[in-house]
Structure formats: structure tokens, C-alpha cells
Amino acid sequence: MKESLKFDRVEDSLGFKIAVTHLGMKQLLSNKLKENGLDFITPEQMAILLKLYEIDGLYQKELADNLTKHKPNITRMVDILEEKKLIIRQADGSDRRKYRLHITNKGIKAVEDIRPLLFNLLSKVFYNFDDQEIEKFKTYLDRLFNNLGEIENKQE
DSSP, X not given: OOGGGOOSSGGGSHHHHHHHHHHHHHHHHHHHHHHTTOTTSOHHHHHHXXXXXXXXXXXXXXXXXXXXXXXXXXXXXXXXXXXXXXXXXXXXXXXXXOEEEEEOHHHHHHHHHHHHXXXXXXXXXXXXXXXHHHHHHHHHHHHHHHHHHHHHHHHO
């Protein structure tokens, strides 16, 4: 076992630090959305809107794969976003059992309000990191995520 992975206290473990950081960022984003009158959307729902803003017309399964979310969770969030008129489901012409997801004008407006807020927030969170460190950090997180996938695939 790598020495740097050993810990005496749970709060010193790398997994704990990653989890706490994720929760802290999620809470901070929720608070900022609320402060700016955008509390009609959660950070999880925001990720769906941002992805559909980026690539409109994804199938629900493609969206789940892109965001690495379980399909039932995506279904629930899509239902909510559709109720809020931020996205619409449209039957696929070639297979009426499948639906493409499209962002509405209201959803586009929400994304255009959220993106500057998100950039500002991330700039503050990473204020003492230079661009190289941020890119390296992303690379480390990608490697960690890929390692998790490899372990998951070996267990099947």
C-alpha cells in the first residue's frame, strides 16, 4: 500500500477530502443560485441544462452517459426540468419509443444567467491555482475516475 494513502483519522483520507470538497462546492453553488434568484434549479439539474445547451437533442441514455448519472436519476431530473418548461422531450422520428431532449428558450435563458455566475464562483474557488495547476488537477481527477471504472469493470 502506498504510504501517502494511509491515514489515522478519517478526515485525513483522500476519499473523505474529495467527498467533503464535492459537498462544499455543491452547497456553495446552491447558495449562489439562491442569492441570484436562480434557486428554481439544483446543481444536478443545472448540469443537464448545461449539457443540452452544449449538445441539444441528446437521447436520455446519451445524457446519462455524458454526465455519468444513473438513468433513473436522469429520468427524475428530466421530468422536473420538463415541468419547469426548461426542456422538452420530442419523440424520435425513426423510433417513437425514444425521445430526444431539447433545451427550451427558457432553459437557454437560465443557462445564460448561470454560466457567468458559475465562472465567477469557480474563479474564486480556484483563485490561488494557476492554469497549469488546474489542468493538472483535471488530469488527476480524470485518471482517478478511469481507475474507478477499471476496478468496476474487473468486478463484473
